[in-house]
Amino acid sequence: xxxxxxxxxxTQEQLVQYLLRLGDNTLVLGHRVSEWCGxxxxxxxxxxxxxxxxxxxxxTQLWLGRAADVQGEGKSADDLAFLRDVWDFRNVLLxxxxxxxxxxxxxxxxxxxxxxxVLLAELVNSTDATISAxxxxxxxxxxxxxxxxxxxVIGLGxxxxxxxxxxxxxxxxxWPYVGEMFHSDAVDAAAVAAGIGPDPASLRPGFDxxxxxxxxxxxxxxxxxxxxxxxxxxxxxxxxxxxHMLCQMQxxxxxxxxxxx
Amino acid sequence: xxxPSTDQVWDWLHQVPDPxxxxxxxxxxxxxxxxxxxxxxxxxxxTPTYSGCPATSIINLDIExxxxxxxxxxxxxxxxxxxxxxxxxxxxxxxxxxxxxGIAPPQPAGGPxxxxxxxxxxxxxxxxxxSTPCKAQxxxxxxxxxxxxxxxx
Ligand SMILES: [Zn+2]
Numbered sequence: 332x333x334x335x336x337x338x339x340x341x342t343q344e345q346l347v348q349y350l351l352r353l354g355d356n357t358l359v360l361g362h363r364v365s366e367w368c369g370x371x372x373x374x375x376x377x378x379x380x381x382x383x384x385x386x387x388x389x390x391t392q393l394w395l396g397r398a399a400d401v402q403g404e405g406k407s408a409d410d411l412a413f414l415r416d417v418w419d420f421r422n423v424l425l426x427x428x429x430x431x432x433x434x435x436x437x438x439x440x441x442x443x444x445x446x447x448x449v450l451l452a453e454l455v456n457s458t459d460a461t462i463s464a465x466x467x468x469x470x471x472x473x474x475x476x477x478x479x480x481x482x483x484v485i486g487l488g489x490x491x492x493x494x495x496x497x498x499x500x501x502x503x504x505x506w507p508y509v510g511e512m513f514h515s516d517a518v519d520a521a522a523v524a525a526g527i528g529p530d531p532a533s534l535r536p537g538f539d540x541x542x543x544x545x546x547x548x549x550x551x552x553x554x555x556x557x558x559x560x561x562x563x564x565x566x567x568x569x570x571x572x573x574x575h576m577l578c579q580m581q582x583x584x585x586x587x588x589x590x591x592x
Numbered sequence: 593x594x595x596p597s598t599d600q601v602w603d604w605l606h607q608v609p610d611p612x613x614x615x616x617x618x619x620x621x622x623x624x625x626x627x628x629x630x631x632x633x634x635x636x637x638x639t640p641t642y643s644g645c646p647a648t649s650i651i652n653l654d655i656e657x658x659x660x661x662x663x664x665x666x667x668x669x670x671x672x673x674x675x676x677x678x679x680x681x682x683x684x685x686x687x688x689x690x691x692x693x694g695i696a697p698p699q700p701a702g703g704p705x706x707x708x709x710x711x712x713x714x715x716x717x718x719x720x721x722x723s724t725p726c727k728a729q730x731x732x733x734x735x736x737x738x739x740x741x742x743x744x745x
Contacts (some may be wrong), residue, residue: 389644
């Protein structure tokens with residue numbers, strides 16, 4: 332099939348949903364990580380977290396900008412970020428969970444970075460030229476995020492008794508949120524048929540390779556259960572935490588509609 | 593009005609400093625990808641360093657201001673994401689200027705070649721990230737001075 336015929340396999344609405352999933356993951360995680368700004372354990376970590384958040388928000392601008400273009404209703408990336416309510420968000424549940432302590436934040440980052448890196452490497456081959464270009468740009472940034480979250484998780488896991496126990500507790504808490512990232516639905520099937528993006532299930536081996544090696548080096552034990560909380564990326568159900576986060580993130584545009592920097 | 597040559601426009605852009613590291617210019621940084629005239633309109637194609645780099649909008653404003661100051665009226669800035677910016681596009685002149693300023697220039701090996709202060713090869717990384725998205729923090733184990741390293745991407 333040619334690229335144009337392939338694209339017909341995905342409806343405009345499905346493509347918008349697909350882009351919202353990409354953009355909402357980076358938006359929500361970017362906001363969560365930015366919550367550390369000014370109160371991280373040490374200055375270097377504060378700067379590193381702020382830079383990671385900045386990369387993620389930059390990627391959000393590109394993904395949601397593309398979503399708004401495809402939607403064709405004259406909206407901007409900012410409109411999508413600040414004027415949608417909880418039930419319209421399509422991020423995985425993992426990224427909306429509260430930060431917890433520094434170790435929990437970095438454990439969440441490792442789990443997301445490993446998924447993100449493997450996903451972006453596939454999206455570079457997308458039939459949509461804009462998706463491909465954004466993925467190419469973002470994957471360079473995410474390689475850095477992954478290097479850092481991996482090193483930090485290993486340092487803390489294979490650290491003191493206190494840091495080790497906290498990292499194991501963080502892993503136990505977050506592991507049930509991993510499965511959702513690899514769960515496929517009709518939107519994903521359409522994306523595969525259209526050559527837009529990969530089947531999420533196909534990303535699991537790449538993710539497992541990165542995470543299993545990192546956890547072994549960190550002397551942490553991967554939980555046995557494959558039970559997975561789901562509903563974020565389909566929009567069926569979010570955790571109670573997302574609404575609270577949006578209150579903080581969106582209040583200015585809600586209180587002063589259309590206000591500009 | 594008579595339009596300037598594209599070489600002339602490149603020359604003008606070479607005088608525009610990077611807002612975050614003013615010792616190097618936008619052309620040294622390698623983010624200006626093309627200059628062309630479409631009719632009377634001067635089209636400058638710019639690629640971002642990092643997708644969330646807060647300097648991007650300032651850079652666009654600085655380009656427009658500089659070209660207007662040289663008498664150009666119709667200016668269009670185009671964003672190009674692919675191919676993604678790489679530090680390979682930084683000019684040798686830019687690398688030399690960074691080193692003289694105290695920022696270790698990017699190296700394919702992924703770390704600084706030497707301390708920009710004393711020239712020692714004994715250096716260690718403090719953090720993958722630094723004061724701007726494009727830099728990391730390193731330290732010299734001989735003169736003990738910390739320094740910025742321009743990340744190689
Ligand atoms: Zn030195």
